[in-house]
Amino acid sequence: MSPVAEARCLKRRLPFLALFAFLALAQAGLAQAASFPCEKAKSYAEKTVCADPLLSKLDEALSSNYQLMLAANTGVPPARLRHEQRLWQRERDQCHNPECLRQAYAQRLDETCDYAVVSGVHPLCQSADSLMPKPVPQPKSSR
Secondary structure (H helix, E strand, O other): OOHHHHHHHHHHHHHHHHHHHHHHHHHHHHHOOOOOOHHHOOOHHHHHHHHOHHHHHHHHHHHHHHHHHHHOEOOOOHHHHHHHHHHHHHHHOOOOOHHHHHHHHHHHHHHHHHOOOOEOOOOOOOOHHHHOOOOOOOOOOOO
16 A cells, blocks of 8 residues: 555544544543542532542442442331431531541441341442551651
């Protein structure tokens, strides 16, 4: 194929290559997305969750735990569980820094794992300890 023909062929494929690259990047972004559409984030808490990979991961885990809790027979009516989640979201929205949000998510994650199951299979809960980074021990200084 001549260089001119190759250039024409590439020119015809360029829109498809650009679309493929865009979709690949969009999919990569979704891998670390929060449990809600970040483009609709309104509150400080939601915007911070979308911007912080750890908070996004905690939010995804909480969403998963919450859905499993709703599906399990906890002995608590689903309407009450939804009410408790809305109350927690209001508390979370009082946070004005990432550390407060991390603590709020860690506490709620553990709360969702603490619900007893009356019958059926216990939800596969993700605890805060399994998701939060472990502090790195500092070497002791010698005097």
